[in-house]
């Protein structure tokens with residue numbers, strides 16, 4: 412993958428409902444954010460609302476993790492404004508699996524959904540990146556986005572000795588910091604244009620908390636270092652080349668709470684001048700559900716490390732596989748590339764199986780409510 416390649420082709424989640432089944436923790440995160448969504452909704456005049464109420468879930472994947480939260484939003488709107496038409500707009504990248512999304516939304520899977528039961532709730536999808544204005548100006552009443560905006564619009568360079576910016580230093584790190592800043596400003600300016608006056612956006616984004624913790628680094632085995640160690644060992648074992656090692660750089664950046672809030676509180680910033688204001692910001696940690704279950708099993712004397720490893724690795728694989736796959740030389744036959752990638756995750760699984768203590772992917776997020784003046 413070249414240094415300037417967009418992330419868009421590389422990070423689509425696996426389709427067919429794989430995402431929701433493999434990422435139970437992401438649903439826990441949205442469930443935890445639901446009271447903030449209700450609070451944001453309370454700030455909007457529903458009874459006196461003019462025209463349809465528009466809600467969007469940006470970076471929705473297959474929609475399975477947000478379906479309960481959206482059902483609760485619809486209930487709350489219905490209680491305040493029984494006949495208010497609601498447009499529910501699901502948005503993600505063009506290569507997202509929108510068939511899986513609509514199968515879930517319309518109750519054609521085993522994921523429970525209340526949405527088809529409501530009158531006057533209209534479902535739409537926009538295969539448009541959140542780095543663009545998705546909705547017409549001043550029409551969005553309630554925006555939501557979870558666990559998506561850490562993906563950068565482009566990779567600002569490769570990291571020569573790690574796979575994620577958390578392990579970068581010097582100029583390589585500085586490039587990610589700057590890309591993160593520019594991208595965040597762009598995301599916020601797009602939302603400033605779309606939000607109706609008085610509209611709210613609730614964003615739950617991976618970040619670095621006040622204690623320096625971030626996804627998979629909350630005190631146990633460091634997840635990104637483990638990814639890196641195994642990928643590095645593949646160079647030593649001549650499974651991948653040095654160039655392929657370096658190309659496997661995740662186009663992500665985890666901002667601190669300050670980096671998240673600065674453009675919203677600095678009166679001189681373009682975002683502030685565009686009318687966006689910070690209403691709420693905090694960081695929270697949500698425990699890895701797989702590790703939590705394993706620990707609970709262990710405390711009853713029943714923990715099975717092999718079962719834990721088998722269940723846990725698919726969740727890591729769902730969002731990293733495309734980056735490692737894309738790093739492999741295009742000249743390699745597809746079957747060979749698949750074999751390498753399978754071996755990579757098999758190696759990670761074997762590590763967890765043989766020494767499970769401390770493995771897990773706790774989520775560290777910044778939870779924010781932003782309003783439009």
Ligand SMILES: C[S@@+](CC[C@H](N)C(=O)[O-])C[C@H]1O[C@@H](n2cnc3c(N)ncnc32)[C@H](O)[C@@H]1O
Nearest residue numbers: 437470471472476503504540541557558559562
């Ligand atoms: C980890 S999933 C989160 C899905 C869901 N919001 C949740 O919290 O469970 C990240 C999603 O963000 C999407 N995504 C990444 N970059 C994006 C972009 N620039 N515009 C829209 N969606 C994007 C991915 O395609 C993926 O579906």
